[in-house]
Amino acid sequence: MEYSENSILKNLKLRYDTFTNVEKTIAEFFINNKELKNLSSKNVAESLFVSEASLSRFAKKCGYKGFREFIFEYEKNISKYNKEEISNLVINTYQDLLDNCHKIINKDQMKKIAHFLTKSKKVCVFGMGSSGIAAEEVHLRFMRLGLNIEAVSDSHRIKMLASLANEESVIIAISLSGTTKEILQGISIAKSNGAKVIMLTSNRSYHLASFCDEIILIPTIKDLEAGDCISPQFPILVMIDVLYTYFIDNECYYKTKLNTLNALFKYDESDIII
Template identity: 80%
Template sequence: MQYSDNTVLKNLKSRYDQFTNVEKTIANFFINNKETTKLSSKSIAEKLFVSEASLSRFSKKCGYKGFREFIFEYEKNISKYNKEEISNLVINTYQDLLDSCHRMIDQEQMKKVAHLLTTSNRVCVFGMGSSGIVAEEINLRFMRLGLNIESVHDSHRIKMLSSLANKDSVIIAISLSGTTKEILQGISIAKSNGAKVIMITSNRSFHLVSFCDEIILIPTIKDLEAGDCISPQFPVLIMVDVLYTYFINTECYYKTKLSTLNGLFKFEDESILI
């Protein structure tokens, strides 16, 4: 078996959703560990309260012959990330997310969502916390293209605007976890009023289907939402950039852009006269 830099950690992260609860406990330890000492099967089993047999099964599930081969490659892996090379860890994490975003892009879905935006009368972007910052970024970018759009990150305004939504409205909801209470309440109200709902999330749960017309899935890594290492909204911004590109390539876009430019030129002419 041939290995490249960071292969072990990439392997663990890519298989994470397939692990059992015990295996996730083991995976979490190795993903977060930065030490190369006391990594014997006995010491790790005692520390994690699992059996050595569980460590062996975990290693084989990850594609290794056994725990000894796994730990050999793992030690080589983490030795690269000392304090002098911490920037590599950050860059590699961004690269992993970028690669994952590329694999997850659904071109037909992007075309459909872009069409929904160009044919709507009004678009509202919901986001709480750091997602609210991204909502504002979406608002500013698409407003420049002539879209009637507004960003909302206050729970009370989310409820009010959801109540005012109708069949000509589109709601873009951002929630990495897909469990933000205020967001779910808002899109539920908007959906019941006939609005189209687009959710950007890393949550693959089927319960979101009843709230949403389109779910744009984004990749995630453990503790990404906490923002300890990198921006938790990085994958959201990537997908928004892709959607933005699809939007400006729709026929309806050119009509809205022309209208916006005409309005700007008219405003500038009136300013000159004043």
């Protein structure tokens, strides 16, 4: 699906995680700039306190022959920018994240986690802040399939439920940053009690592996957690939807789903007055 987004900005966003700190400074300047100005290598270098050689290396890393070619394409694109295109920027941000979700999905991992959920006696979803909203959505979706599942966003309840977890429990922890203290404490307690721990995060730090049985990586963009452009729950829920699909593809879930649906229909029928 194609939109009219500034293609050079899209290129910078996609490459952002591969940049050095100096290159990230340069990239942020061009991503945030919304007007034409003196963009000579000398002027940009002085403004950013970087060398002109750094600008040249940056341009080449972005796929251009040099900084002059980069600026030519940048000015051509930025001149088309206006406030009417803001909606396209939002849509393209969603599209970029969706494309990145597709790239990092691990099918074998999803099947494995779906099996964990099928065999579990109790599932708890930990999340705080915006991740807590996502946790509640996970709770509602999987509850309809018959899972004994609960969403928890209170720090005290996270610790209490983690302490009650055992070998038949599955903990799903959601933290984009992967550094939320209350979440890390909770999964550490649950893991020590023998629970299976699944974490959804954009943090690629190897340190998290000691807390988790499986880590579902979530694609992200700069300042996603702030929610300034799009909902930070979006990439989380995309990956949850993928897991949900693998779960319902598992034959073992049908009996529990049927029991749940029968209970709902029975309640609705008893409420009818003839």
